[in-house]
Amino acid sequence: MALRFLVVEGNTRDGRAAHKASFGATYSESYAATLQAIMPDAVCDLCFPADEGANLPTGEGLASYDGIVVTGSALHAYDPEPAVARQIELMRAVYASGTPSFGSCWGLQVATVAAYGTVAVNPQGREVGIARRIVRTADGQGHALLAGRPEAFDAPAVHLDAVAAVPEGAIIVAKNDVGIQAAEIRHDGGLFWGVQYHPEFSLAELAAILGRMTGPLVAEGFCRSEDDVRSYVADLLALDREPTRGDLAWRHGLDAQVLDPLLRTTEIRNFVRHRVLPAKSERGRA
Template sequence: MSVRGIASSANALRFLIVDGYSPEGRLELTKSGVSIASDLYKRMLSTSADGLPTSFDVLFPSDGPFDTPDLRNYDAVAWTGCSLTVLDSADIRVTRQLELAKQCYAHGVPQYGSCWAAQIAVVAAGGVVSKNPRGREMGLARKMTHRFVAEVEKLYEDPSRRDIAWRLGLDTDVMDENVRYTESRNFIKHLVVPYKLSKTLLE
């Protein structure tokens, strides 16, 4: 099969998305008007596939015990962010995900993710994650005004408003989707697609 052969929905790039948030964490996100992490990842990966069809299964390991999906059915595993920490080594929600990551390593399936993924990947590979002596990183906003919020909402409605972005100090890393999705595009192009093609050759 060639990359052109992946262009049919029958040969879609198959992703397993591991959404590590607990039900309470997901509820907190939705109550705040924020999309849950797995939905954000679906959108990001679909966009980053540059026209290739994609399909997704979502696993919520913090919800309770689960049977590990057959990793042969996937071309990649994507780990979302999460409000847990691997430093809580006695937390079953953490140990479940560490075990899954070890199985992904053993299988050789490409993996992708952000902050939580980095913690899980390091510990599952035998490394050590240490506590930040300055405490957890938190995004804080102070002295927000109604005018600022109104401008952010205008920019959300019309991302082409560079004049507003400039006033708010936002550059192309935030505004330009092509720049923002560079890592996920590279992941799909250089790891996921070759992995899928190599699996096809072995079948």
């Protein structure tokens, strides 16, 4: 029987439209495509809790899925706006459903706040482009979320906010010099795995996002000019088309952990293998 996933889009309608205009797909559509590349017969439903009046699953509806994933978002988990509050309440319902759940970036942040941890603007500043030298914590040694990753690795990343304090009982699985990068959170009978980076992002999707961030990238000193931003974006697009471009990989310090889709999506594959499939069997859905 095919796996059924719910992909929870973190962005507002305007945010979805902007990403689709520059990349050709929304975050949730792209995430669904990643899941279907891992499990070709997977069925993915999308939901949009940032939208007022959105028809959202609850209770038995959430429990009917084999896995739930939460995308990134341009929102801030500490803002008291309805688009954020709806997502926090949905995540609490996800925990209560017991369905295996996973999230990237915003997904980790909203899961943290839903379990009564805290998220804030990262005092280290923005982490953008590539998160460098992500390493396991002592508590994360041997954790299945990072099975197959080397001792230190890089991954696509775009975020200003970060987890400031994990909920009680959570395990910080990985960190780098910028902050918490991966965690396991147990709350109200549910278990969530999340990462601050974006294993689901291709370099083309990362390029589309950075191409919309010219102002901040220059203002915050990541690039000296708009031309520098465009050059970096062009290199990412070239590497996406031709990952064997050793010259560009060397120029930007990228290895197979970022360039190879099978390795880049390791955490999502581990979620399916170690959480979704065993839970499906335990629930008698095999």
